[in-house]
Amino acid sequence: MTIKIKFFGVLAGIASTNETSFEIPTETNSDAIKEHFESIFTGFKNQQYQLALNQQLLNANSKVGDGDEIAFLPPFAGG
Amino acid sequence: MIKASDKERYSRQITLSEVGLSGQKKMFSTSVLVIGAGGLGCPTLLYLVAAGVRNLGIVDFDTIERSNLPRQVIFNESDVGELKAEIARKKILKNESIAKIIAFNVKLDQANAAGILADYDLVIDCTDNFGTRYLINDTCVKLNKCWVYGSVHLHQGQVSVFNWNGGPTYRDLFPESSDKETAPNCNELGVLGAFTGIIGTHMAMEAMKVILEIGTPLSGKIWVYNSLNNQSNVIAFSHGKSNTKVKKPTKKFNLHEINVQEFATFIHSNKAQIVDIRNNWELPQIDNIKHLSIPLDLLEERIAELKKFKSIIFICQKGIRSKKAVEIAERNNLINTMSLAGGIEKYLEHEKEQST
The missing domain is CATH 3.40.50.720 (NAD(P)-binding Rossmann-like Domain)
Known part of the structure; x- marks a missing residue:
């Protein structure tokens, strides 16, 4: 199962990419994805951000499966 | 006016x-x-x-x-x-x-x-x-x-x-x-x-x-x-938690380890690079599965060779060393690496069962 991952703002800088695809062996959930990326890019833990599933902001853990898109969205500050 | x-x-x-x-x-x-x-x-x-x-x-x-x-x-x-x-x-x-x-x-x-x-x-x-x-x-x-x-x-x-x-x-x-x-x-x-x-x-x-x-x-x-x-x-986005429609989450899943059935699907789909991290004298050989060989001891120094692959499955004899390989790869910012639980031995057993 392939899921698409998008990183925005400061998180794209930490991950050194704006987007990537990610293979998962079976359906998983958004908390597991978040935990996975926080363990690889430890700088994520210090940042404020929200997860969006298929362009909809998530406020609770949610099922993630084949073809889904997860976005890591931090607030921006510059003006 | x-x-x-x-x-x-x-x-x-x-x-x-x-x-x-x-x-x-x-x-x-x-x-x-x-x-x-x-x-x-x-x-x-x-x-x-x-x-x-x-x-x-x-x-x-x-x-x-x-x-x-x-x-x-x-x-x-x-x-x-x-x-x-x-x-x-x-x-x-x-x-x-x-x-x-x-x-x-x-x-x-x-x-x-x-x-x-x-x-x-x-x-x-x-x-x-x-x-x-x-x-x-x-x-x-x-x-x-x-x-x-x-x-x-x-x-x-x-x-x-x-x-x-x-x-x-x-x-x-x-x-x-x-x-x-x-x-x-x-x-x-x-x-x-x-x-x-x-x-x-x-x-x-x-x-x-x-x-x-x-x-x-x-x-x-x-x-x-x-x-x-x-x-x-x-x-x-919507007002707070109450209005958000959420797909019911499945149980928490280990993104780092796959079972033999899932491994078989990956071989078929060609969506992940398989890397055998055993030493080259270890048997059985797995010539029928497209893979790369990088012994675990050399993984860290040869990690650059793997950066071009988006998804990687590490395999070894029993699925113990391949877990270490995942740790090494993640430490080197490879984001999508998995280990085959039970290793090649378990997979070959599974294949045998399937064919009989």
């Missing part, structure tokens, strides 16, 4: 069916407060006043610095050292001499926010810090005012419209979290002036949609734009 000279001046927008004379009157009569006269505030102010917004407030306590000139395009060399709000007021009065423009040469704070915002129909946040942004949000919610938000990070920008006709607010999108790092601003990171121009102009456009009551403002949606690759994303 709209004067003949105004009909001529604003004719190109009055011609639009969505604007017309009634829309132009809304532009004349709506009061707008722009907070921050910097990279976003300058284009926003210029386009609003040019469109006929004649009642404007400008909040900025700062003075103009030479390094502001490439993006804060209202200001000129001779303005360096002067107050931003005051100079912006003078400059835009040159565009529209009858406009009523108040310069608030103060920092917006808890004590003055409600008093300043109260007199305006619409608020536009062109600031560069979270403290002021939450203050603007909370004051607008309290005073029941809509506000337009925009912000940039390097070559990426965000725009949204909050508290529009009871729509979600900034806190529904980003609840305040004081334990996190504060995002850096343009002074620290750098920015191209044309880019703050794009985002500021987009904010002015959203403000006009709200004023004219046309189209679909970015309420409950945040537009995220990347100028380097021209990608736009619109992410929807």
Whole structure:
């Protein structure tokens, strides 16, 4: 199962990419994805951000499966 | 009544069916407060006043610095050292001499926010810090005012419209979290002036949609734009937790380990690179499965060879060393690596069972 991952703002800088695809062996959930990326890019833990599933902001853990898109969205500050 | 000279001046927008004379009157009569006269505030102010917004407030306590000139395009060399709000007021009065423009040469704070915002129909946040942004949000919610938000990070920008006709607010999108790092601003990171121009102009456009009551403002949606690759994303959000539709989560799953059935699917789909991390003398060989061989001891020094693969499955005899391989790979920022539980032995057993 392939899921698409998008990183925005400061998180794209930490991950050194704006987007990537990610293979998962079976359906998983958004908390597991978040935990996975926080363990690889430890700088994520210090940042404020929200997860969006298929362009909809998530406020609770949610099922993630084949073809889904997860976005890591931090607030921006510059003006 | 709209004067003949105004009909001529604003004719190109009055011609639009969505604007017309009634829309132009809304532009004349709506009061707008722009907070921050910097990279976003300058284009926003210029386009609003040019469109006929004649009642404007400008909040900025700062003075103009030479390094502001490439993006804060209202200001000129001779303005360096002067107050931003005051100079912006003078400059835009040159565009529209009858406009009523108040310069608030103060920092917006808890004590003055409600008093300043109260007199305006619409608020536009062109600031560069979270403290002021939450203050603007909370004051607008309290005073029941809509506000337009925009912000940039390097070559990426965000725009949204909050508290529009009871729509979600900034806190529904980003609840305040004081334990996190504060995002850096343009002074620290750098920015191209044309880019703050794009985002500021987009904010002015959203403000006009709200004023004219046309189209679909970015309420409950945040537009995220990347100028380097021209990608736009619109992410929807709603009020707090109660209204969000969530797909019921499955049980927590280990993203690092796959079973033999899943491994078989991966071999079939060709979606992951298989890497055998056993030593080359270990048996059985797996010539029938397309793979790379990198012994575990050499993995760290040969990790660069794997960076080109998006997804990798490490395999070994029993699935113990392959877990270590995942640890090493993740330490080296490979984001999608998995280990075959039970190893090659378990997989071959599974294959045998399948064929009998």
